[in-house]
Amino acid sequence: MTKLSKRLHTLAEFVCENDQVVDIGCDHGYLSIYLKENKLVKDIIASDINPNALQSAITNIKNSKLKIKTVLSDGLDNIDVKKINTLIISGMGTATILHILGNQEKLKNINKLIIQSNNDYHILRQELNNKGYYLKDEKYIYDKKKWYVTSLFVKSPQKNTKTEIAYGLLNNQEYNKYLINQVKQIIKKIPFIKLDIKVKRYYQLWQLKKAISTTK
Numbered sequence: 001m002t003k004l005s006k007r008l009h010t011l012a013e014f015v016c017e018n019d020q021v022v023d024i025g026c027d028h029g030y031l032s033i034y035l036k037e038n039k040l041v042k043d044i045i046a047s048d049i050n051p052n053a054l055q056s057a058i059t060n061i062k063n064s065k066l067k068i069k070t071v072l073s074d075g076l077d078n079i080d081v082k083k084i085n086t087l088i089i090s091g092m093g094t095a096t097i098l099h100i101l102g103n104q105e106k107l108k109n110i111n112k113l114i115i116q117s118n119n120d121y122h123i124l125r126q127e128l129n130n131k132g133y134y135l136k137d138e139k140y141i142y143d144k145k146k147w148y149v150t151s152l153f154v155k156s157p158q159k160n161t162k163t164e165i166a167y168g169l170l171n172n173q174e175y176n177k178y179l180i181n182q183v184k185q186i187i188k189k190i191p192f193i194k195l196d197i198k199v200k201r202y203y204q205l206w207q208l209k210k211a212i213s214t215t216k
């Protein structure tokens, strides 16, 4: 049985048995194998842009004796998305993720995105709202001395609030403390002569604390 890291397991917690998934940037393929092995999804395609990464997935899938389709592809370019309703994209930066989600035509039937970006979460949330995806849930986990944000977006005309776009859903006390601490660290590093910038950051800190205190 495949055992996932805490980080990869968070992605698996967002799938449902009716999901027909592409694991974009599957690398080793562990997540795809785990989802198929445990019958957590209806179907899954494992895909990667890098032939070496995909070969590693192909070898691991072969060893697992499971039937999982693999595709060499830049994002969705070579993938037949007719039956696909869910994408998992994890372990990349927001710029790459937005590049992958750039083809609006291919997203027509995709009603669920499970995303673990490495950076620029506010840009990701804003851009996905613009594309018609609403941030419905978010899990924050601390794994191997790092915080990871895993986001569930669903196709919906609903928009997230400005605070949700800026800071996320703020539903984890420990992560909230980390966010506050991050802003404090930034303030500390701003020299006193740059008073206007310091004041802006203090305002941001006040806004963040207020948002946390009003989030249920």
Ligand SMILES: C[S@@+](CC[C@H](N)C(=O)[O-])C[C@H]1O[C@@H](n2cnc3c(N)ncnc32)[C@H](O)[C@@H]1O
Residues within 6 Å of the ligand: 008, 024, 025, 026, 027, 028, 047, 048, 049, 050, 053, 073, 074, 075, 089, 090, 091, 092, 096, 100
């Ligand atoms: C750091 S690995 C993450 C692997 C796995 N998703 C995880 O979270 O552990 C990033 C993977 O994304 C792949 N990748 C990067 N850009 C891509 C793109 N445009 N389309 C498909 N795969 C891509 C890389 O080749 C690499 O295998």
